[in-house]
Amino acid sequence: MPAVLLVLFYLGLTCAPLAMAALQGHAPRPLRDELASGVALAGLAILLMEFALSGRFRVISGRIGMDVTMRLHQLLARAATVMILLHPYLYSGLQSLRAGLTPPGSAPLNFDWSGLWPGIVAWLLLGALMVMALGRDGLYRHEMWRAMHGIMALVMTGFGVLHATRAGRYSGDPALAMLWWALFGVAVFSLLWVYVVKPLMKARRPWVVGAVTRLADRTWELRLSPEGHKGLRYLPGHFAWISIGKPAVSLDENPFSIASAPSDGPDLRFVIKELGDFTNRLGDIKPGARAYVDAPFGSLTLKRHKHAAGVALIAGGVGIAPMLSHLRQLDADADPRPRLLVYANRTEAQIACREELDQRAAHGPLRVTHVLSEPPPDWTGETGFVTAEMIQRLLDEEALQSWVFVLCGPPPMLHAVEKALMDLGVAPKNILLEQFSYD
Template sequence: MKPVLLIIAYLVAVTLPLTLSWLLGFPPRAFHLELASGLGILAFSIILMEFVLSGRFRAISRGVGMDVTMRFHQITARIALAFAMLHPFLFQGAFSGAPRPWDPSRELTITTDFSALSTGILAYLLLASFFLLAIGRTQLDYKYETWRLMHGIGAVLIAALLLHHTIYAGRYGSQPVMIVLWFTMAGLAIGSLIYVYLLKPLRDQARKWRVQSVTQLTPKQWELAVTPDGHSGLNYTAGQFAWLNVGHSAFSIKEHPFSIASAPAAGPQISFMIKELGDFTSTIGQITPDTVAYLDGPYGSLSVDGRSEPGVGLIAGGVGLAPLLGILRQMRLTDDPRKIKLIYGNRSQTQIAHKDELDEVDVTYVLSEPADDWQGETGFIDPPLLDRVFSDAEIKNWVFVMCGPPIMMDIVEDYLIKRGTPSDRILSERFVYD
């Protein structure tokens, strides 16, 4: 029921300004003018709720998954953009003449005060640019920290401009009850940023971690282990992830999300599998033991704890092995009686990590670019491979956990559903969309 309750709460919050505007009882205008105001109101309320959706609130993401929360954040942002883009074009014929003192409810005209309109125009232009920069982040290839800073500052600026425009240019936003509501919603939005960037770091300052070791697993993959410094550690379940900040202040934005590869049953030390992909990850090998680190977590719902299926199918692509390795280790340390099968795909044999450990379970390695002497599976993780590894009964009755490239997860998920696996037995978390 939790996802349903969250959706209901979201819809109530987003439509509350529209409902209150309707309850003001203003004389109705032409349909296209009321539609213009309604779209503007909805666009602004959705934008303010975006702050909460991206605020790392475990109460929101725990039941549905952080990836679902962030995907919802992306989709609703596009809806808000569409509403905002349509909003000004529907005010046909409403700009004629100067302000009319006999028209206090703006039934005939909207404001001609340029200062009130200018903030809306500027927010309109910024919102479109903001959206393009967000969806083009990968193509533009700027640093994650740069994008995150731009995203945060840009969102605050757009919200401030829209708040001014809504109150001073809006037909309904200028009413006292609406002013109180808009300032309350804006305060909650900014409060979510304060929580993430100030209150959480203040708490984390007293929960330092220390780098225990940095081990090279493959030519491009490393294992970084941290231990708690003066506290009990992190209460997490196998398969979850955390934001890792190494060598910086607790208030630094130089933190990155990584899946936890260790098992809770192994003790307070936490390890991460990290692949060299960007500015930070390419320097992992330079980190020295005893370096201060901070963790923000745990997040994610990629867990098989408490499930009753007779077996667990683990399907990993590349560094996607990390959370599945945590699940595998936890099951072995707790003598979990469920059967386990693992499919682990890579490009070449040199990319296989923790092979000695994985060889102790029922594992199928698959390489897309194998050497001539490779004796295992070749190609990609696809339906024929799944048929060779899992029986009909296993596909219908087991729980499947996968992590890896989006295209791999799409293929596997579609095929499992086609073969009869219920969707609630397919667990995955995605952080790359479009």
Template sequence: MPAILLIVLYLGLVCAPLGLAMWQDQPALSLRDALAAGAGMAGLAILQVEFLLSGRFRVISGRIGMDVTMRLHQLLARAASVLILLHPFLYHGPQGLSRGRGPGPGPGANAALDYSWASLWPGLAAWLLLGAVMVMALGRDGLFRHERWRLMHGTMALAMAGLGVLHATRAGRFSSDPVLAGYWWAMLGVATLSLCWVYAVKPMMKRARPWRVAAVTPLAERTWELRLSPEGHSGLRYKPGHFAWISVGHSALSLDENPFSIASSPSDGPDLRFVIKELGDFTNRLGAVKPGTPAYVDAPFGSLTLDGHGDAAGVALIAGGVGIAPMLSHLRALDAAGDPRPRLLIHANRLASQMVCDDELQAMTQHGPLRVVHVLSEPSDGWTGETGFVTPDLLRRHLDTDALKTWVFVLCGPPPMLESVEPALLAMGVPHRNILLEQFSYD
């Protein structure tokens, strides 16, 4: 589905409740009451569609990129939170929340609203739950293991959406209308199904196609190659640039899974190779994982593939640290296909001991149209290559004007590097559509 259609679909889903409310034959509202009702409905609509932006739906993340999907998810969650937090305060006067029962009288007050406790408590509970979800989302890295946080985040958000729908259909003057009420319940159904898809259907699908650890090999300082072999099936159909959610040594139903770029090329055969750097719980234990350990793979995901760039005159791959993983997949595939297009790999690391697969890369430079530029920010004595960071000057030294206009640029690395290299490329005249980018963090 083209990205523009996704945007139209998104706007349609989020604006539908407001459209349905405007279509109703209701008495005119004061501006404040209209804003309050609109904020509540828009906030709830955004919240319900958030479940589809969880990053696990390829039709979305495959089009706009996983990192963009997750950033949108976070940004829109913030927008929904502001609208929902403001919603009760926008109503005309405080009498709305303090009145115990029955509709209120008088012009300007919320005469048609139901302020009974039965209609208010779900809203109040959703509102408090929202505060808890926000605190947990902001402090997630320090408070919980990532996997536990993910499950709690999803279930609490679903409870919040359910309570919000209950409140809207009981208390809202617009949402008690059967058509709008039907919309809220249908969207709650979609949200519930999307969680079931991630936590029940996907694990079942993974269990039907198990994998096994074939080898774990040290590649560089605190960096490993993990090789997985399919067990009783033909493996995965993927493209260079894709990433996978993998779980090693757990059941298919376990929440323990992490995203890693696939470093092998489909031309290598059915085994999948990953380049993994130690960072936390799972990655720090990788070196001790034994061959034969069961594994599960949910893939392919991501938008770092060269789809739609077959006409690019060359390929520039700019990686920081372990961001080399998807670049290896691209280079291995281009090499295996005998692709004649010139290519340049710029790989930035802190130390020479962090460079991976350099022998293989140097071999590719001998028999193919590849140039490799290593950049070290902390070079040892005797280093003759590039030093410092990937700056516009460095890019200009290795890419001529023609390349800047006609090549495709694939970027992967730590956020600070991407934040400086992408604008530099744009400023140097690289068209936006020729830059593919993925960051290994969603923050």
């Protein structure tokens, strides 16, 4: 499904409660009251659809990218939270609460306790979720946060739907009430898909650790081999969620870009840097350990850029992983297009797979440019950061107009390089990037 159709489908579902409410034919109330009901209807619909956005559905993330999906998830959740939290304060007062004071043709709100208490619980849970989300990095391990966030969000939206169908002027309508419970069903299915169905599917296709090899300073290559199956179908630029030494149904999994190429065979290779609880223990993992893989994901592939005149790969640090996958597959396909790799690191000791890159540059249409922000005294390559001026020295005007540019690295670098490319006239459609940090 094209990205445009996905957006239209999303807008249709989130706007459907407003449209169904408008078609019920109720006499209009004061503007503030209608606004209060409207933001509640829209906010609840957005919150319910958030589960689908974060459900690892490839039909969504494969079209617009996992990073875009998760950033949309965050931005829309914040907007919906503001709507819901403001909703009770927007009602205009006594004319909404007492039938005798309402304007002709308007209807009083239902403040019966059976409809009010679920709304209070949902409102408080939503506020707690927002506070926990803002402080999650310093307070919780990622796995604990995922579990708490999903369960609390589902309980909160369940109480929200109960409140809407019991106390809402419009949501008491059978058709709209049915839509609310259908959307809640989608939310339940999304959580079950991520935490139950997909783990059970992974359990049928286990992997084993083949080798763990140090590539550079604090950087390792992890090799996984399929056990009892033919492996994974993927494209260069895809990434995978992997867990090692844990049950198939486990919250302990992490996303890593695939560094191997489909032409390499069934084994998967990952380039991983020591950055956290799991990655800091990579050197202790023994060959033969059981692993599980949920893949492929991502949109950092060249399938929509087969006719680009050349390929420019700009990597920072461990962002070299998907670039290795691309380079390995391009060489395996004997792709004649010129290609450039700009590989930025802090120190020379952090350069991974340097010998392989030099060999590919010596025997193919590849140029490799290393960039160090802390170079040694005898360094003869580029220094500092990847800038527009550096890119302009490496590529002519024709390449800037006709090549595809693939970016992977730390978020500050990604944003700086993306801006530099656009300042040089590179079309946004020719810039591919994906990140795993959304703050």
